[in-house]
Amino acid sequence: MHDRFLQTLLNIADVRLVASYTDAGLGFDANTIDVFLPDMHLLSDARRQLYQYGTNYADTLLVDVVGALIQLRTDAGQEGKTVNVFHIGDYLDLWRECLLPALNPGVPDQIKASHQKLTSLLEDDALNTGFLLGNHDFDLYQFADYDTWERRLFIPDGAPRILVMHGDYFDWIERALPEEIRDIGVYYFGESHEAGDALIGQMRDLTYRCNHPDYAQFIQLQQPAVLGPLQANDEGPPANYNLQVTGTAPAAGVQFLEKACEECVNVNQESGSKLRMVIIGHTHHARIATMNMPDGTPFALVDIGAWIENCTEAAGADPIPNAQITAISENQVRIYQLGPK
Amino acid sequence: MKAETMKIWRIVRTVVLLAPLAGCSHHVLAPINILPVPPQDAQWEGAAPDHIHLPLTAEGRAKLEEGLYYGLNPANKGRAAIEPDAKTAYKKLFDLLSSDATLADLSKPAFQGIFQGDRVDQVIDAREKERYKSPGPVAFRGAASGGRYWWIFYRDGNDHLTAVMPVRLQEFTKLVEKEK
Numbered sequence: 238m239h240d241r242f243l244q245t246l247l248n249i250a251d252v253r254l255v256a257s258y259t260d261a262g263l264g265f266d267a268n269t270i271d272v273f274l275p276d277m278h279l280l281s282d283a284r285r286q287l288y289q290y291g292t293n294y295a296d297t298l299l300v301d302v303v304g305a306l307i308q309l310r311t312d313a314g315q316e317g318k319t320v321n322v323f324h325i326g327d328y329l330d331l332w333r334e335c336l337l338p339a340l341n342p343g344v345p346d347q348i349k350a351s352h353q354k355l356t357s358l359l360e361d362d363a364l365n366t367g368f369l370l371g372n373h374d375f376d377l378y379q380f381a382d383y384d385t386w387e388r389r390l391f392i393p394d395g396a397p398r399i400l401v402m403h404g405d406y407f408d409w410i411e412r413a414l415p416e417e418i419r420d421i422g423v424y425y426f427g428e429s430h431e432a433g434d435a436l437i438g439q440m441r442d443l444t445y446r447c448n449h450p451d452y453a454q455f456i457q458l459q460q461p462a463v464l465g466p467l468q469a470n471d472e473g474p475p476a477n478y479n480l481q482v483t484g485t486a487p488a489a490g491v492q493f494l495e496k497a498c499e500e501c502v503n504v505n506q507e508s509g510s511k512l513r514m515v516i517i518g519h520t521h522h523a524r525i526a527t528m529n530m531p532d533g534t535p536f537a538l539v540d541i542g543a544w545i546e547n548c549t550e551a552a553g554a555d556p557i558p559n560a561q562i563t564a565i566s567e568n569q570v571r572i573y574q575l576g577p578k
Numbered sequence: 579m580k581a582e583t584m585k586i587w588r589i590v591r592t593v594v595l596l597a598p599l600a601g602c603s604h605h606v607l608a609p610i611n612i613l614p615v616p617p618q619d620a621q622w623e624g625a626a627p628d629h630i631h632l633p634l635t636a637e638g639r640a641k642l643e644e645g646l647y648y649g650l651n652p653a654n655k656g657r658a659a660i661e662p663d664a665k666t667a668y669k670k671l672f673d674l675l676s677s678d679a680t681l682a683d684l685s686k687p688a689f690q691g692i693f694q695g696d697r698v699d700q701v702i703d704a705r706e707k708e709r710y711k712s713p714g715p716v717a718f719r720g721a722a723s724g725g726r727y728w729w730i731f732y733r734d735g736n737d738h739l740t741a742v743m744p745v746r747l748q749e750f751t752k753l754v755e756k757e758k
Contacts, residue, residue: 367654367657384620387660390660392657394655394657401658432726433725
């Protein structure tokens with residue numbers, strides 16, 4: 238399915254590889270591909286005027302990508318193959334839309350009215366997108382249309398090895414007391430826990446505490462995220478490419494890696510789970526960071542980037558609008574950077 | 579932009595003041611004593627009532643475990659697990675429901691810790707063609723899910739539990755705004 242997915246992208250976009258990673262223990266066969274869409278931070282047209290940056294539509298590319306995913310999923314489904322699509326948070330930017338906790342259920346529609354084509358495709362039943370809540374759209378949980386959107390999930394179905402979350406949890410760890418985080422961490426990494434109202438309230442408090450009052454110039458990236466060399470497609474993606482490792486990678490490349498690994502090690506020991514990868518968005522910095530768990534099991538933190546703000550191949554090089562998409566199939570993860578064809 | 583920034587800071591100060599009210603789940607609520615069965619993406623039965631019979635059989639137990647595994651959202655089937663170890667989280671409840679029980683039994687020590695104490699005596703299910711004949715179903719908020727799931731129990735005229743349906747609901751009681 239990787240080849241098929243890549244060809245789908247090549248039909249509509251310039252495609253370059255940001256990173257790839259292979260782990261035989263991920264539990265993905267060749268008949269299934271999971272596709273991940275990152276932060277978009279959609280705003281109404283009126284609010285968009287107040288900011289220096291916006292969603293990187295890249296002309297029609299973002300819409301074309303989602304449209305192509307629907308077609309791929311439909312065609313693959315007829316052949317007995319599976320395409321799962323996830324958006325892992327900060328889809329709508331309620332925080333920048335309102336500058337207050339969003340108590341009005343009309344706010345999401347207010348934003349979507351300025352992105353009708355994109356949002357109608359992303360929320361189409363034919364795509365069956367699994368949505369997670371981020372920190373900028375956390376307040377969606379209280380509205381009836383969104384109250385089944387999750388904060389985290391486990392894949393693949395049947396034998397989970399990967400935790401998928403937005404990633405703002407790791408900001409909370411840095412800014413909050415351990416006691417405030419403990420129950421939240423148990424929920425995120427524990428396979429036998431749900432988030433009830435009290436926990437949702439705690440997460441909401443931390444979200445508000447960590448969100449800034451002024452995002453006029455940037456959200457996450459004051460400077461473009463340095464991704465490293467992007468590989469052109471003509472050679473075919475290698476099994477492993479551009480992996481960030483502590484000791485050789487810059488600090489931004491391995492941010493949150495050790496904490497994510499530690500959390501998985503702890504929960505695996507306590508409950509017998511077999512987590513070996515965490516997928517996040519939130520930072521707007523696409524990368525794959527790796528290390529080994531104490532027992533030698535490989536662990537990876539996959540950060541799927543964004544469709545807002547910018548990246549670059551090297552510090553000081555020309556900025557490139559973030560436009561990343563990530564896919565897992567056949568036990569391999571690939572992050573692609575897209576551009577107009 | 580400076581005026582905008584000033585406005586933002588005033589708003590932030592207001593948010594900070596309101597945060598203790600907004601963030602705590604134990605805010606003052608006006609209770610509503612009716613539980614509406616939610617749509618299909620928050621219960622496992624689907625478009626028509628298809629309750630799990632009690633006492634719980636192996637088949638019924640497997641259905642419940644599957645539903646909870648997927649967070650009671652059928653769209654997750656084949657896509658992702660929400661509570662991969664639901665089998666462990668709800669073992670005690672399922673073991674208890676495998677024996678004959680009455681509604682009164684749900685308040686006894688054996689069921690201690692299973693429910694959070696919230697109980698709703700009126701359940702509305704838009705899928706049903708008629709209102710329930712007395713005695714109607716009763717809903718209890720579950721503890722294992724942190725209160726996110728409610729368990730609706732159906733009973734016969736002798737108060738014996740005949741069926742169960744878990745549903746997933748956000749806090750549905752209405753927030754009462756306090757005078758500042």
